[in-house]
Amino acid sequence: MPPRPRKSQASALFPRSFRKTFPQAVRGRGAWIWDAGRRKYFDLAGSAAVNLIGHGVAEISSAMVRQARQLEFVHSSQFTTRCAEEFAAEVLAFAGPKFRGGRVYFTCGGSEAVETALKLARQFHVERGEAQRFRVLSRKQSYHGATLGAIAVGGNPRRRDLYLPMTRRAESFEQVNPPYCYRCRYACKDCARRYADEVAEAIAASRGQAAAFLFEPASGATLGGVTPPRGYLERVAAICRRAGVLLIADEVMTGFGRTGRNFAVEHWKVAPDILVCGKGIASGYAPLGAVIAQRHVVEAIARGSGAFMHGFTYNAHPLAVAAGRAVLQHMRRRKLVARAAAMGEALAEELEALRQCASVGDVRGVGLLRGVEFVADKESKQPFDPEGNFAGRVAEAAARRGVLVYPMQGCADGRAGDHLLLAPPAIATKKEIARAVAQLRHAIKEAETSLLR
Numbered sequence: 481m482p483p484r485p486r487k488s489q490a491s492a493l494f495p496r497s498f499r500k501t502f503p504q505a506v507r508g509r510g511a512w513i514w515d516a517g518r519r520k521y522f523d524l525a526g527s528a529a530v531n532l533i534g535h536g537v538a539e540i541s542s543a544m545v546r547q548a549r550q551l552e553f554v555h556s557s558q559f560t561t562r563c564a565e566e567f568a569a570e571v572l573a574f575a576g577p578k579f580r581g582g583r584v585y586f587t588c589g590g591s592e593a594v595e596t597a598l599k600l601a602r603q604f605h606v607e608r609g610e611a612q613r614f615r616v617l618s619r620k621q622s623y624h625g626a627t628l629g630a631i632a633v634g635g636n637p638r639r640r641d642l643y644l645p646m647t648r649r650a651e652s653f654e655q656v657n658p659p660y661c662y663r664c665r666y667a668c669k670d671c672a673r674r675y676a677d678e679v680a681e682a683i684a685a686s687r688g689q690a691a692a693f694l695f696e697p698a699s700g701a702t703l704g705g706v707t708p709p710r711g712y713l714e715r716v717a718a719i720c721r722r723a724g725v726l727l728i729a730d731e732v733m734t735g736f737g738r739t740g741r742n743f744a745v746e747h748w749k750v751a752p753d754i755l756v757c758g759k760g761i762a763s764g765y766a767p768l769g770a771v772i773a774q775r776h777v778v779e780a781i782a783r784g785s786g787a788f789m790h791g792f793t794y795n796a797h798p799l800a801v802a803a804g805r806a807v808l809q810h811m812r813r814r815k816l817v818a819r820a821a822a823m824g825e826a827l828a829e830e831l832e833a834l835r836q837c838a839s840v841g842d843v844r845g846v847g848l849l850r851g852v853e854f855v856a857d858k859e860s861k862q863p864f865d866p867e868g869n870f871a872g873r874v875a876e877a878a879a880r881r882g883v884l885v886y887p888m889q890g891c892a893d894g895r896a897g898d899h900l901l902l903a904p905p906a907i908a909t910k911k912e913i914a915r916a917v918a919q920l921r922h923a924i925k926e927a928e929t930s931l932l933r
């Protein structure tokens with residue numbers, strides 16, 4: 481029998497889990513969050529890789545208030561707004577020269593942006609007279625959002641399997657293996673080429689029906705900061721280009737400075753046809769996502785039917801766009817992308833020392849997107865029994881010690897495999913990071929002991 485629901489029964493709010501009680505957050509400042517009981521927490525997870533600029537930056541809320549006073553909302557079927565126009569131009573410039581002449585489509589978050597990108601890819605091919613292309617190839621062990629379309633193309637079994645009967649057609653879309661070197665299926669022998677070959681094979685197997693290849697440049701929550709071996713993304717990009725398959729980079733977690741570059745694809749000098757953004761674009765100050773499309777993608781529609789068959793009521797919501805704009809200006813002024821790179825190195829150095837813990841099998845990541853994978857046995861890389869919820873135990877012990885981390889399970893095979901994702905705001909100091917990781921080390925030891933009991 482499942483344990484009886486506790487405190488959240490008294491609440492009218494539908495919670496994430498009925499088996500947990502959530503402290504009430506009341507205030508945020510810098511890399512810290514306070515709850516109603518005056519406990520403070522260091523945000524080593526950036527909520528969920530959302531916050532890069534820190535909490536409580538007054539100029540962002542001021543920009544939102546200014547916009548709200550002037551104009552709270554108009555519908556994008558009737559009006560454009562100055563703040564959306566200006567921010568779109570700034571976002572295009574931030575995405576780099578390959579996106580010159582492209583367009584930006586603003587949504588309310590990452591899942592909506594993924595849905596938008598999938599539909600954009602489909603319409604792109606139809607407009608060009610290739611209506612047979614509808615399959616979106618993606619990778620196992622990926623996450624692209626919570627809506628049904630995003631679930632259908634995602635590869636996280638824990639978040640996906642329940643809903644698969646509702647996404648029948650997409651069930652047959654091919655998913656290739658992610659390059660995951662700690663558990664490399666090719667023992668890291670020429671693995672960049674062999675993983676990329678899997679993409680070529682999936683495209684060939686689609687018999688001309690492949691519309692796009694969707695991927696996370698560095699894996700977010702599902703694998704916990706796994707980065708591809710050199711040469712992989714470059715090859716995948718060339719394969720897709722040759723096959724006329726659109727390359728869609730899901731940068732909801734990795735974009736807007738998180739990895740120490742404007743976008744993570746820049747680490748591998750790859751320019752996707754479509755970039756998908758969320759989270760960091762407004763650092764959590766407002767629900768905002770975006771799809772950034774290169775010129776040729778946009779022109780297929782502009783010069784074809786002339787209208788994208790898609791839209792949400794809250795496209796380019798003025799308050800969200802005002803928040804995003806203020807966040808980007810703030811990031812520029814404070815040089816936060818460069819700081820994310822520097823603090824990412826500092827975080828990596830601290831995390832490396834965790835390898836001394838009996839349960840820490842791997843430490844990985846890029847910039848301020850880092851992962852720690854736990855194993856029951858380092859030699860064999862045997863994961864813990866998922867029932868033991870090792871990552872969850874670490875996260876709870878860390879929270880008791882005033883440090884927030886993002887625990888996940890499933891990295892080894894979709895079900896087993898415990899890991900943490902760490903993604904603090906770039907404004908965190910070296911001292912704060914060192915202290916937080918020291919507390920994390922104690923939390924890991926506590927979880928190890930509790931599992932042995």
Ligand code: PLP
Pocket residue numbers: 528589590591592594623624625626696700701730731732733758759
């Ligand atoms: N894509 C990736 C890579 C993500 O990490 C997420 C969320 O974690 C999403 C898409 C979905 O974004 P949202 O939760 O804002 O809808």
